[in-house]
Amino acid sequence: MRILYVDDDPALARLATRVLARSDFEVVHAPSIAIGLELFAAERFEAVVLDHYFENQTGLNFLEAIAEIGRPTPVLYVTGSSDADVAIRALKGGAADYVVKTATDDFFPLLVSALNQALENARLRSEKDEADRQLVAAKERAELLLSEMNHRIANSLSLVSAMIRMQMQIAGSEETRMALDETQNRIAAIAGVHRSLYTSENVGEVQLNVYLGPLLAELESTSSAAQGISLKPDLCGIATSADRAVALGIILIELVTNAMKYAYPAGTGEVRIVLQSTAEGVAFLSVEDDGIGYDRNGGPKGTGLGTRLINAMATTLGAEIAYGREGKSSGTYVTIRWQQ
Numbered sequence: 543m544r545i546l547y548v549d550d551d552p553a554l555a556r557l558a559t560r561v562l563a564r565s566d567f568e569v570v571h572a573p574s575i576a577i578g579l580e581l582f583a584a585e586r587f588e589a590v591v592l593d594h595y596f597e598n599q600t601g602l603n604f605l606e607a608i609a610e611i612g613r614p615t616p617v618l619y620v621t622g623s624s625d626a627d628v629a630i631r632a633l634k635g636g637a638a639d640y641v642v643k644t645a646t647d648d649f650f651p652l653l654v655s656a657l658n659q660a661l662e663n664a665r666l667r668s669e670k671d672e673a674d675r676q677l678v679a680a681k682e683r684a685e686l687l688l689s690e691m692n693h694r695i696a697n698s699l700s701l702v703s704a705m706i707r708m709q710m711q712i713a714g715s716e717e718t719r720m721a722l723d724e725t726q727n728r729i730a731a732i733a734g735v736h737r738s739l740y741t742s743e744n745v746g747e748v749q750l751n752v753y754l755g756p757l758l759a760e761l762e763s764t765s766s767a768a769q770g771i772s773l774k775p776d777l778c779g780i781a782t783s784a785d786r787a788v789a790l791g792i793i794l795i796e797l798v799t800n801a802m803k804y805a806y807p808a809g810t811g812e813v814r815i816v817l818q819s820t821a822e823g824v825a826f827l828s829v830e831d832d833g834i835g836y837d838r839n840g841g842p843k844g845t846g847l848g849t850r851l852i853n854a855m856a857t858t859l860g861a862e863i864a865y866g867r868e869g870k871s872s873g874t875y876v877t878i879r880w881q882q
Contacts, residue, residue, distance in 0.1 A: 543661065544568045544586070548578035548604060549593040549620070558591070561650045567657065575604045582608055582615075589657055589664075590617040592637070594628055602628075605635040614667070616660035618653070638663065699733035707764075723765060724848070727799060730760055731791035735784050748787035750817060751777035757791055758815060761798060770809040771802045777817040780825055780882065789855040790827060790878070796848040797829040797876055805833025805874060823882045832873040836865070 545567045549555050552573065559569040570587070572578035575596055582590065590608075592601040601619060608617070616638035621628045629640040638660040641653050706726045713719040734757045735748055754777055762773045782790070794815065801813045811833055819825045856863050861880035 543588040544570060545657070546570050546572060546578060546581055546585075546587040546590045548572045548575065548590065548601070550574060550596050551593070558650070558653075562654065562657075565654045565657075567654075575599050575601070575607075578604060579607050582613075583611065587615060589638075589660055590615055591653065591657070592617050592619050593643075594619065594621045594625065594632070600628075602631060602635055605632065605637060609636050614664065616664045618656050618660055620653075696733050699729055703729045703733065724799060727761055727765060727795045728792060728851075730764075731757060731795045732788055734760075734791060735787045747781045748784055750780045750782060750787060750790065752779075753787055754791065754794060754815075754817065757794070758798065761795065765799065765802065770811070771806065772812045773798065773815065774812050775815045775817075777815070778819060780817065780819050782882065786859060789858045793852050793855045793878055794827065794829070796852050800836075800848060801829060801831045801833070801874065804836070805831040807834065819882065825880055825882050827878040828876065830873065830875045835872060836874040 543566065545562060547555055547558055547562075547569045549558075549571070550573050552571075555569075555571040555573070559571065562569050570581060570585070572581050578590075578592075581587075592604055594601045605617065605619075608615070617636065619629065619632035619637040619640040620643050621632065621640055622643055629642075632640055639656050641649070641656050643649060703726050706722050706729070710719050710722045710726070713722060734753055755775060758773050758775050762771075798813055798815065805811060805813070811831060814828075814830045816828045816830075817826070852863070856878065859878075859880045861878050864877045864879065865875070867875045867877070
């Protein structure tokens, strides 16, 4: 391993060359800081041994200069036994370690030991940096693949939804068309989650306002039950997982569809949707209309599939469903409450 030895003492440099060669180090001597910087910039060295005292300069000037180069080469700083403050300044300046220069036989064994330790630390840092780089690259590849997968799933579900819409046009009965319409809306709820994941910066979570807003807009523009009914969403930003977003999307679709179908027999009115959260981490999703109201004791007006879906999705969320609120005598008010 090649070592740059920066020291203006030629006798000590020759001795260092012989001693370090026994430990498989090839020493390149630089008799001044200027020459040392030239060699450091032009060649590759595994480590640098740097003396402190030079004529009109110190090794600290060398440390300052190579810091601008940005090469992660470990530097061992050599200082006199009474220069503890110099050693501290050297470590703050970027030196990997320091060795006290003495007139005894301990100097070179300590230097060899410090060199080996500095090189081992440099190797470990290099391996860690490479592992971190590979981890970041693997994460980016995984996110790209996941994003592409969500894009393909969303496109496939949109294609299925389009096929169902075509089937609705040739359906022979109103009951069949209504069932297909509701099925299409449920598929749209699932497709919307994957579309949100595809466009999100974080492929692992869904922003509910970004997901539910377009879902409601699509429902209002495509559902046969939406004629004359306007949707008024007020959605705050809440991040959640894809599974929870699907459950909430289906619940919302069922509640809003029921309101559009049954709340206003005259065919006009509005449905208000509010999504909010508290500082304690509790989230609320409410659907409200001013229509004829909902008699829970009378049972579902349709097949009851929507009610079963709402209850199943609420169980998945660990959510509570409440009907009605204090002070509201007309219309329907449904609240879904869950812990984020």
